[in-house]
Amino acid sequence: MKRTAAWPIRLSLLTGLTVLMACGGSxxxxxxxxxxxFGPEEIYNRAEYDLEAGEEEEAARLFGEVERLYPYSEWAxxxxxxxxxxxxxxxxxxxxRISAQRYIDFYPAxxxxxxxxxxxxxxxxxQIDEVGRDQGLTYQALQQLRLVIERHPDSEYARSAILxxxxxxxxxAAKEMEIGRYYLKRGxxxxxxxxxxxxxxxxxxxxxTPEALHRLVESYLSLGFTQEARTAAAxxxxxxxxxxxxEDSYALLTGQGLEPGLFEDNWMGKFYRQTIRGEWx
Numbered sequence: 001m002k003r004t005a006a007w008p009i010r011l012s013l014l015t016g017l018t019v020l021m022a023c024g025g026s027x028x029x030x031x032x033x034x035x036x037x038f039g040p041e042e043i044y045n046r047a048e049y050d051l052e053a054g055e056e057e058e059a060a061r062l063f064g065e066v067e068r069l070y071p072y073s074e075w076a077x078x079x080x081x082x083x084x085x086x087x088x089x090x091x092x093x094x095x096x097r098i099s100a101q102r103y104i105d106f107y108p109a110x111x112x113x114x115x116x117x118x119x120x121x122x123x124x125x126x127q128i129d130e131v132g133r134d135q136g137l138t139y140q141a142l143q144q145l146r147l148v149i150e151r152h153p154d155s156e157y158a159r160s161a162i163l164x165x166x167x168x169x170x171x172x173a174a175k176e177m178e179i180g181r182y183y184l185k186r187g188x189x190x191x192x193x194x195x196x197x198x199x200x201x202x203x204x205x206x207x208x209t210p211e212a213l214h215r216l217v218e219s220y221l222s223l224g225f226t227q228e229a230r231t232a233a234a235x236x237x238x239x240x241x242x243x244x245x246x247e248d249s250y251a252l253l254t255g256q257g258l259e260p261g262l263f264e265d266n267w268m269g270k271f272y273r274q275t276i277r278g279e280w281x
Contacts, residue, residue: 040066040075047082056090060099077103081112084119093123114148114155121145125164128171135175141168173203173212180215189219201271210236214245216268217252226258231268233260 035043047062063086066079084099100120104113121144127137145168148161180195192215199212213236220229233249237260240246253259263269 035062035065036069040070040073040079043069044075044079044082047079047086051082051086051089056086057092060086060090060092060095077107077110080106081116081119084116088119088123088126093127096120097123114152114157117144117148117152118155118157118161121148121161121164125168128168135172138168138171138175142172169203170206170208173199173206173208176203177208177212177215180212184215184219187222189222193219197267210240210243210245213240214249217249221252221256226256227261227263228266228268229253230258230261231263231266231272234262235268235272236260 043062043066047059047066050056050062051059060083063079063083066073067076067083070076080099080103084096084103087093087096087099097120100116100123103110103116104120107113121141124137124141124144128141142165145161145165148155149158149165152158176195176199180192180199183189183192183195196212196215196219199206199208200216203209213232216232217229217236220226220232230253233246233253236243236246236249250260262272264272
């Protein structure tokens with residue numbers, strides 16, 4: 001689920017070889033000219049050069065030096081957002097978050113604040129790499145992506161944030177499904193039902209809803225709760241009749257002489273009334 005952050009600021013060409021030598025080109029530290037002898041643009045350009053060369057850690061350090069030496073300059077502002085990007089590309093997500101958050105705090109009215117917010121969200125999202133991992137990062141990513149969408153709806157990053165939000169949301173549903181299947185295979189049907197119920201109630205817009213409904217049919221039939229199983233199958237047929245999950249549920253029911261049907265005196269019936277018939281009151 002990796003995604004590389006976009007580079008918001010076009011790299012500029014270096015204005016001379018002097019800066020290259022002075023900021024690290026010499027092998028002897030005694031021959032190096034202190035960074036304090038150079039202006040913010042020169043240091044910034046050197047940082048961009050290192051970033052383009054794949055030296056993200058050194059680039060982040062130099063962007064930080066721009067801010068340290070010239071904190072009230074326009075270059076310091078640009079350097080801070082680029083430092084966040086350099087850290088992110090280096091895989092140093094914690095420091096990327098710190099730099100991005102500082103930009104948001106210091107420059108809330110700037111145009112690049114939308115990118116800083118997006119980069120902050122990516123620092124969580126790009127660590128969501130396995131379904132089996134702890135889902136705290138996923139929740140953090142969702143929270144930060146929501147801020148991009150809500151605070152910067154007209155920015156170029158809002159559309160990407162919406163897409164990533166949906167993917168992260170789907171990821172949480174996948175985790176619930178994984179645990180539910182684990183319980184189901186081991187005959188812990190009540191525990192499995194609780195997980196599949198979370199999917200259809202809290203993650204019903206994800207791609208996992210059809211399977212969750214089918215697994216509910218399986219679980220309820222195993223417990224002998226035929227009304228709940230038939231209701232789950234009816235909801236599955238109403239929304240996802242053309243899927244293989246409905247075919248499997250239908251086969252399970254008919255194999256026991258049952259048919260899909262709605263029974264509104266259980267939680268599945270309540271779910272049907274609320275989500276399909278819109279009877280919330």
